[in-house]
Amino acid sequence: MTYAQGAARQSDFKVWREKMVAEQIEARGVKDRGVLEVMRKVERHRFVSPLVAHLAYADTPLPIGEGQTISQPYIVALMTELAQLKSTDRVLEIGTGSGYQAAILAELAKEVYTIDILPDLAKQATMLLKELGYKNIQVKSGDGYLGWPEFAPFDAIIVTCAPKDVPPALIEQLAEGGRLVIPVGDRYQELKLFTKTAGKIAQKRIIPVVFVPMRRGR
Numbered sequence: 001m002t003y004a005q006g007a008a009r010q011s012d013f014k015v016w017r018e019k020m021v022a023e024q025i026e027a028r029g030v031k032d033r034g035v036l037e038v039m040r041k042v043e044r045h046r047f048v049s050p051l052v053a054h055l056a057y058a059d060t061p062l063p064i065g066e067g068q069t070i071s072q073p074y075i076v077a078l079m080t081e082l083a084q085l086k087s088t089d090r091v092l093e094i095g096t097g098s099g100y101q102a103a104i105l106a107e108l109a110k111e112v113y114t115i116d117i118l119p120d121l122a123k124q125a126t127m128l129l130k131e132l133g134y135k136n137i138q139v140k141s142g143d144g145y146l147g148w149p150e151f152a153p154f155d156a157i158i159v160t161c162a163p164k165d166v167p168p169a170l171i172e173q174l175a176e177g178g179r180l181v182i183p184v185g186d187r188y189q190e191l192k193l194f195t196k197t198a199g200k201i202a203q204k205r206i207i208p209v210v211f212v213p214m215r216r217g218r
């Protein structure tokens with residue numbers, strides 16, 4: 001916060017956050033009370049550049065540097081609801097970006113592991129999440145296509161970049177009863193929910209979406 005962003009500004013942000021949840025998230029059908037609560041709590045404006053902080057609660061994705069974006073608030077809430085988190089869950093996120101989705105997950109689950117292929121974004125998110133006091137999030141830089149085998153299995157996996165096909169490692173690293181929420185596709189992408197029950201995978205198509213592509217390498 002600079003001197004120009006005083007107490008009045010903080011209360012503006014809170015009002016905008018309430019409005020965001022009511023008009024963009026509840027109005028579109030997200031019902032999970034825990035999800036709505038954390039979307040009201042986590043200060044999304046801390047995860048974007050101060051230059052666009054006034055847009056942090058708008059119904060849109062925003063640039064976070066390196067050509068990447070923080071997802072639209074509704075999509076973050078929807079994906080979190082689909083993950084059906086419990087306070088004992090261990091969660092993997094692919095695509096740390098700003099760290100906002102990771103913070104939302106960390107409010108609801110026990111442990112969050114998050115990977116970004118761009119080292120600078122991973123570094124920035126690590127610092128911000130530490131500054132905000134999150135102790136249950138581990139960030140690393142690497143290729144999320146491979147998951148994070150050292151900490152598998154995961155009760156939920158959320159992917160915030162779109163691979164052309166579902167990475168087999170992510171299905172493998174899903175715990176029994178686990179949920180994988182992932183945008184899949186090339187130009188046309190669809191958000192999908194995979195669940196693992198008695199070792200069998202079921203999939204459900206949710207909605208068409210637009211995410212940055214999942215890159216490979218590193």
Ligand code: SAH
Nearest residue numbers: 095097098100101116117144160161214215
């Ligand atoms: N969840 C983020 C938004 C992520 S944008 C947030 O809340 O801000 C998508 C991110 O996926 C980008 O930061 C991009 O660098 C990352 N990404 C792309 N391909 C990846 C890969 N193979 N493994 C890990 N991260 C990847």
